[in-house]
Amino acid sequence: xxxxxxxxxxxxxxxxxxxxxxxxxxxxxxxxxxxxxxxxxxxxxxxxxxxxxxxxxxxxxxxxxxxxxxxxxxxxxxxxxxxxxxxxxxxxxxxxxxxxxxxxxxxxxxxxxxxxxxxxxxxxxxxxxxxxxxxxxxxxxxxxxxxxxxxxxxxxxxxxxxxxxxxxxxxxxxxxxxxxxxxxxxxxxxxxxxxxxxxxxxxxxxxxxxxxxxxxxxxxxxxxxxxxxxxxxxxxxxxxxxxxxxxxxxxxxxxxxxxxxxxxxxxxxxxxxxxxxxxxxxxxxxxxxxxxxxxxxxxxxxxxxxxxxxxxxxxxxxxxxxxxxxxxxxxxxxxxxxxxxxxxxxxxxxxxxxxxxxxxxxxxxxxxxxxxxxxxxxxxxxxxxxxxxxxxxxxxxxxxxxxxxxxxxxxxxxxxxxxxxxxxxxxxxxxxxxxxxxxxxxxxxxxxxxxxxxxxxxxxxxxxxxx
Amino acid sequence: xxxxxxxxxxxxxxxxxxxxxxxxxxxxxxxxxxxxxxxxxxxxxxxxxxxxxxxxxxxxxxxxxxxxxxxxxxxxxxxxxxxxxxxxxxxxxxxxxxxxxxxxxxxxxxxxxxxxxxxxxxxx
Numbered sequence: 142x143x144x145x146x147x148x149x150x151x152x153x154x155x156x157x158x159x160x161x162x163x164x165x166x167x168x169x170x171x172x173x174x175x176x177x178x179x180x181x182x183x184x185x186x187x188x189x190x191x192x193x194x195x196x197x198x199x200x201x202x203x204x205x206x207x208x209x210x211x212x213x214x215x216x217x218x219x220x221x222x223x224x225x226x227x228x229x230x231x232x233x234x235x236x237x238x239x240x241x242x243x244x245x246x247x248x249x250x251x252x253x254x255x256x257x258x259x260x261x262x263x264x265x266x267x268x269x270x271x272x273x274x275x276x277x278x279x280x281x282x283x284x285x286x287x288x289x290x291x292x293x294x295x296x297x298x299x300x301x302x303x304x305x306x307x308x309x310x311x312x313x314x315x316x317x318x319x320x321x322x323x324x325x326x327x328x329x330x331x332x333x334x335x336x337x338x339x340x341x342x343x344x345x346x347x348x349x350x351x352x353x354x355x356x357x358x359x360x361x362x363x364x365x366x367x368x369x370x371x372x373x374x375x376x377x378x379x380x381x382x383x384x385x386x387x388x389x390x391x392x393x394x395x396x397x398x399x400x401x402x403x404x405x406x407x408x409x410x411x412x413x414x415x416x417x418x419x420x421x422x423x424x425x426x427x428x429x430x431x432x433x434x435x436x437x438x439x440x441x442x443x444x445x446x447x448x449x450x451x452x453x454x455x456x457x458x459x460x461x462x463x464x465x466x467x468x469x470x471x472x473x474x475x476x477x478x479x480x481x482x483x484x485x486x487x488x489x490x491x492x493x494x495x496x497x498x499x500x501x502x503x504x505x506x507x508x509x510x511x512x513x514x515x516x517x518x519x520x521x522x523x524x525x526x527x528x529x530x531x532x533x534x535x536x537x538x539x540x541x542x543x544x545x546x547x548x549x550x551x552x553x554x555x556x557x558x559x560x561x562x563x564x565x566x567x568x569x570x571x572x573x574x575x576x577x578x579x580x581x582x583x584x585x586x587x588x589x590x591x592x593x594x595x596x597x598x599x600x601x602x603x604x605x606x607x608x
Numbered sequence: 609x610x611x612x613x614x615x616x617x618x619x620x621x622x623x624x625x626x627x628x629x630x631x632x633x634x635x636x637x638x639x640x641x642x643x644x645x646x647x648x649x650x651x652x653x654x655x656x657x658x659x660x661x662x663x664x665x666x667x668x669x670x671x672x673x674x675x676x677x678x679x680x681x682x683x684x685x686x687x688x689x690x691x692x693x694x695x696x697x698x699x700x701x702x703x704x705x706x707x708x709x710x711x712x713x714x715x716x717x718x719x720x721x722x723x724x725x726x727x728x729x730x731x732x
Contacts, residue, residue, distance in 0.1 A: 355649035357656075378649060380613065382725075389722050410721070420644040423698070424613040428725040432621040432732055436629065439616045439656060461729040468730055479729040 146177065146192040149199050150213040150309050152291065153187045154319060155254075157345065161208045163532035163548065164348050168205055171351040174198040185296045187254055188309070190215065196314055203315035205375070207344050210319065213289055213311035225308050226269065234274055240312055241273060246280035249288045256294040256301040266290060270310075287313040318344070324416075325370060331415050332407040334365035334388060335396050336453050342536070342546075343371035346445050349532065349548045350507045352377040356442035357423075361430050361495070364388060364454070366409030368445050373413060373421035377443070381409065382428040384457065384480075389425055431458035431483060431491060440501040448488055450511045450544075451570030458483040486564050489523045493549070497527035500551040505531075511544040511569040522547065523564035527555045542573070609707075609723050611665050612697040615657050617723075619709040619716075622731055628709055630661040631716070635669040637704040643694070650694045651684040657697070666696050 153161055169176055177192040193199045196214070203212040216237060219225040241247065249270055251263040258266075270290070277285070289312075292305040325340035327333050338346070346368060352358055354376030360368050363381025365388065373379050387393040391407035413422040428434055449456045457480040468476050489510070496506040506528060519533065528549040537543045619628035659679045666672040675696050676689065683689050707716040707723055714731070717724050 355646060355652055357653070384726070386724060386726065390720060408720075420646075424609055424721070424723075426609070426613070426723045426725055429727065429732075432727055434617045434619065434621060434725045436616050436618050436658075437620075459727055459729055459732050466730050468728055473728075476728060478726055 146194055147196075148179065148215040148218075149191050149193055149314065150211075150215045150218070150291075150311055151189045151191055151209055152211045152213065152309075153189075153208050154210045154317070155185075155187050155296075157208070157341070157534075157536065158185055159536070160345050160534040160546065163534050163546075164206060164208050164345055165202070166532065167349050167351055167548070168202050171348075171353065172198070172201050174202060176202070187296070188291075188293065190218065200315040203317050205348060206317045207319060207322070207341055207348065209317035211289065211313050211317070212315045213291075213309065214314050215309065215311040216288075217310040218307065220307055221304060222266065222269065222308055225310055226272075229310065230272070237312075238274065240286040241275050241277065243276040245277040245285040246283075247275060247277055247286040247288065248279060248281050248284035249290065251290045251292075253292040253305070254294060255296060255298045256292070256305075258292070289313050321374070325374070327367070330367075330370075331404070331411050332365055332391060332409065333367070333396050334393065336447070336449075337365045337367040337396070338447055340367075340371065343368050344374070346507045346546065347371040347375050347377070349546065350443035350445045350505045352443055352445075357440075359441045359444050359499070360446045361428075361444065361492070362446045362448045363409065363425055364447075366412055366425065368447065369409065369422075370412055370416060370418065372443070372445060373418040374416070376421070378421050378423050380423045380441075381425040382430070383425070384427070384429045384459075386427045389427055429459045430488070430495075431460075433495065435499060437498070439499060441499055441504060442501060443505045443507065444496050444500060445507045446492070447509045448485075448492060450573075451485060452511075452573055455480075456483045456485055456488055456570065457481065485568055485570055486523070489564060493523055493525040493528060494555070496549065497525050497551060497555045500528075502551055502553070504551050506547075506549040506551075508547055508549075509544045510547050511538075511542065512566055513541055513569065513572055514543050515541070516567045516572075517543075517545075518566070521564055521566040525549075525555075527551060527553050542569075609702045609718050609721055610698055611662060611700055612653065612657070613723070614665050614702075614707070615662055615697075617707070617725070619711070619714065622709065622712065622714065622727060625709060625711045628711060630658070630665065630710065632708040632710060633665055633668055633702065633705060634708060634715075635702050635705040637702070638669055638671065639701045639703050640671075640695075640699050641701060643698045645691060645694050647687060647690045647694075650690045650697065653697065654679070654683060654693060657693075662696060666700070669700070669702065671696065671700050 179190045182189045199212045203209050217225045217228045219228050249267045251266050291309040293307050294301040294305050322341045327337055352372045352375040356377040358372040358377035358379050360381045363383045366381055369379040369381055383389055391403050395403050409425050410422055413419045459478045460481040461479045529552050531550050532548040534546045535543050617631055619625050663677050675692050680686055680689050701721055702718055703721050705718045
């Protein structure tokens, strides 16, 4: 068994940067892989230099990662091209001989980060590698050995330096799973709603939840089921519930601008069939999260959900403010239950308590939490004694708002006397509308002023003509 | 609605209901469809299942067939048994019908395979 550590370069997509570390950590623990980070990466830097014991580990990690673009076996890493060549020439040929032998076709690709290189420059760079002992032939479409030379020009694409900060050269061991983002695109999905989660974030959530083949996964605010698609893709058997009857039956107003009404068979199940995941679909049901119908002893492997924030989807539960209210017999058959506001902090408390009860030990709850950035503090997040916050990544939505992807892991079974810590962060919905109301009023005033100005100017222009 | 889902549901959250389990099934339209067999998943699922309730539910809609009434020992390695369990748990789909609370008789309609467990505001 070869257990010597080897250097690899993880080259990341520069998107959802704050989710990177959490995703890699989740996948490492899911696959029980050990990885050593050699250089502590700077926050926004798109690459990490790491070590694995086996190439299989690197492949396994990349095979499910949405953050990783490529994983390279690192052959050389220097401040510039000349230094890189000097470094490569010092490596014993036995190191790469295997990959360059006669039977192996090869390709060298050149990529740059934050600066555009002309095709001629790229070809010139490729030529400088001619001293490597290539024995096989070139195959640009499907090479056995795919080598990559990467130049890093920092992260400010508006003002890149003339020379790269550093360069890398190595063999691509595996590509990330990013083609899946297009495969599961919402543009081509049969059934979507107003708040369907985009596939990249859905898949990231499924990775955070460490969904694996044969898991039982629940989304208690399922909507159009976009999170279930991702969970089912990774092998989870999925169950969902939602308070919105029309949504689950595909009868709500269509979300696509050109669509006048929904197709006959739009449903979560139809989406599963579209992606050949129907075997992983168990059921969805219409259910108010505040009144749980699950048997007490049911345990899920993970719960992934995007609860309503009260902005585009209402935070509601069944109820009425009147005392001693009852529905008369004659109205019962067609009655639609009345709903009351389900305060976000209460909903979140319920979600944590539900997860503390219905997750297996070690199972994960992955959910979004919307915040006003100025109000945020990690201490203000909701807590529960039986679940531990394992990661917390931010997706910025606007100058003032963002949402955080929280990952909790269940550490113990709840006892009767367990107390919850309510979140102390200002209620997102209330503040959202307050802030918006003000700005809307201001905007109207400003627009009225401009109109008045224009009118005055127009009048002034007209007056001389009259004379 | 599949029988695994039925097995996991109770109406205990309703006012005045103490156990609410198992819900009775009034099936109008039952469909069976083939679902890929995954022995590992079924083995992991069986401990969550109330076996008597599963047998009762299958029987009440006339789909018990050859499902053993008792859970066999070492079912993890008994592929034939797992296949039978798989069929009853995942392949039978109640498309239209009702779930009925055993204590109050409250009916929950199932349309297009989706049970509607929404309570009215005077029941919560």
